[in-house]
Amino acid sequence: MKFIGAGARPGHPLVHRDAVFTVPNVLTVVRFLGVPLFIWLVLAEHQYGYAALVLAVMASTDWVDGYIARRFNQMSNLGRVMDPIADRLSLIAVAVTLVIAGVVQWWYLAALLVPDAVLLALSLFYFHGHPDLPVSRIGKIRTGLLLVGTPLLVLSKLPVPAADVYATAAWIFLGLGLVGHWIAAYNYVWAIIGKGRDQRAHDGGSR
Numbered sequence: 001m002k003f004i005g006a007g008a009r010p011g012h013p014l015v016h017r018d019a020v021f022t023v024p025n026v027l028t029v030v031r032f033l034g035v036p037l038f039i040w041l042v043l044a045e046h047q048y049g050y051a052a053l054v055l056a057v058m059a060s061t062d063w064v065d066g067y068i069a070r071r072f073n074q075m076s077n078l079g080r081v082m083d084p085i086a087d088r089l090s091l092i093a094v095a096v097t098l099v100i101a102g103v104v105q106w107w108y109l110a111a112l113l114v115p116d117a118v119l120l121a122l123s124l125f126y127f128h129g130h131p132d133l134p135v136s137r138i139g140k141i142r143t144g145l146l147l148v149g150t151p152l153l154v155l156s157k158l159p160v161p162a163a164d165v166y167a168t169a170a171w172i173f174l175g176l177g178l179v180g181h182w183i184a185a186y187n188y189v190w191a192i193i194g195k196g197r198d199q200r201a202h203d204g205g206s207r
Helices: 023-044 048-071 077-100 106-127 137-155 163-205
Strands: none
Touching: 023 048, 023 077, 048 077, 048 137, 077 106, 077 137, 106 163, 137 163
């Protein structure tokens, strides 16, 4: 089974439409709404098992909405922008929660935030908003690794014999995810700069 690009049908081009109310977009919103539930479970209730379950559901919807969008021709311009933003904000909000709860150290949050801060600054400088770049393959793999590693890390806080195994597996996924995060950010930096310069050259030449 394909995990990247699942649902795409050979011979059917993927077309992004101007639709708003699609099943994938609804799933993206539902996924993001899982963040406050996760925060409450961790910080208020200290229910790490249920918190890990919420993360697992959120991670699964990230794959399901992409599959539905490609399989049933429900890809949209809104979803193309909203889906990666929801993923990034969710990962950052979860990381902040885990730092506050003492599950991870501040450096993990910094490793997530620094590349995104650079990309945000460049996007605002060149485009005054979203650069509208396609999500790279390494970016998709990075997100998948982080979405798998984070629930495992939360599970490692449970008083169970396998806690050390969960923690080890979690940091393997998270470590690879962070490496992919920086590699993807590096590629996005040059993509933004290249597209921004081309756009400025085009705008200057059309005056």
